[in-house]
Amino acid sequence: MMSATDRFETPDDAVRALAGRLATVSHETSDGAFAQRVLAGGISADGDSPAADVSAMDGYAVRMTDLERDGEIRVAGESAPGAPPPELPPGSVVRIFTGAVVPAGGEAVVKREETIESGATIRWRGEARSVAPGSNIRRAGENTRRGDRVMDAGQPLTPPRHAAAAAFGVVSPDVYRRVRVCLVTTGDEVLDPHVTPEPWQLRNSNRAAIASMLCRHGWIAAGVHRHVRDDRDELAEAFRQALATSDAVILTGGVSMGDRDHVPEICERLGAETVFHRLPIRPGKPILGAATDAGKLILGLPGNPVSATLTCYRFALPLLAKMAGRVDWMHHRPVVTLATPGVKTLPLWWMRPVRLVAHGLAEPIASKGSGDLVALTQSDGFVELPPGATGEGPWPYFAW
16 A cells, blocks of 8 residues: 555645545534534625614714704713614714714714704814814714624634624524544553552543544534544444544544554544544654544544644644544644754654744753653644754644
8 A cells, every 4th residue: 555655745735635524514503602613504684784874983973064063062962782773964063972873964973072052052172163074973884784794604702702793693503513523542551540550550541632622612512532442343333432422533642553442443443534544754654544434534543642632632623623524624824943953854744742932933842752741841832844854944833
C-alpha cells in the first residue's frame, strides 16, 4: 500500500482526503436552545431593519426650514422608543430619543447638546445651523431589506447570529443535528483518574483532554466514553457498538505497529477504508484515519497524552466540523511569530506548543516529549512548522 508520506504532502491534504469520505449529519428543527448549532437552511429578513426611520441620537426632530429660525421654537411632542411618533407641525420640533421613530416631515435630528432648552421651547445653538439633511437619522432598511438573506446554511450560530435570528423572528430554525461522538481509550496500564496508580500504571488523562475539547462545541454530542483493554476481540466489539450508535469514533492508543496495536486490523475487519496511517508529523506520527461505507469517521490517535491532545485538535475538530455541516470547517488560521525559535528542525510537520507573550508573538514551550503534560499546561496553543523549517515565522497558530 502506498505510504502516507507519499500520498499526503501536508496535514491539511490528509484531512481533506478523509473529509471527502465522511457523511454530513441529518438536520432537525431546533427546540429554541440552538446556540452554537449549525444552520441547515438560510434565514431571510422578515422585514426592513430598521423598520422605519429612527433617531441615532437623543435630540430634536426638525424640518430643515425651521433650522433657519431665530428665537424660541415650540416643542410639539415627544417620540420615544416603543411608541408611534407624534405629528411634527411646521414651525415646531419634536423631542426624540435614540431608537425612536422620526415623525413624518422630520428631515434631521439635532443633538440635544446643540440646543438651549426652556421647558416647552428650545433655541438653536450656533452649531445646530450646520446640521445637514438626514443627520442623525438611521433610514428604514439601511441595515437589511425585507427578503434579504441574513445567514446561509452551514454557519454556526454564534451569539451575534443567534441575536440576528431572534431579531427576524426565527425561534426554531432548521439545524444540523449534533455529531454523535464515541470516545474510546485503550491500554491495560490506564486507570480512572480517581485510582492511585502503581509505577507501571497511569491515569486516563486522554479521556479528560479529549472530552473537554469536544464538549466545548455545541454541534458535537460527546456522550459516550469507554475504556478497553489491549484485547483484540474486546476492542473489536467496542468498535461495533460505538459505530452502531455514533457518527464518529475517536480512540487513543493501539494505532502503532506493535503486537498489541490492533486498531489497523480491526478497521480492515469492519470494512472501513483507511485513508491514512502514519503521517509525517510530530508528535502523533502513528495517527490513523478511516471512514466506513456509511460515511462514519474512525480516528485513531496515539496513546501518548501530548500526542493525543494535539492531534485531536488538529485532525478531529475539522473532520467533525465537516460532518456537522459547517462551511468553515477548514477556516483561515491566524499566524504568530516566534520570539525564541532556536535552530532545531525536524524532517516532519512539527506541531510545537507555544505560549503567547504579546500580540502575534509566542515563545516555544520546553518539553521532555510526548508524555510531558506538565509542559503542555503552560501552552496557549501550538504552531505548525513544515519539514525542515526553522526561524521566527510567521507560522499557523492553533489556539486551545
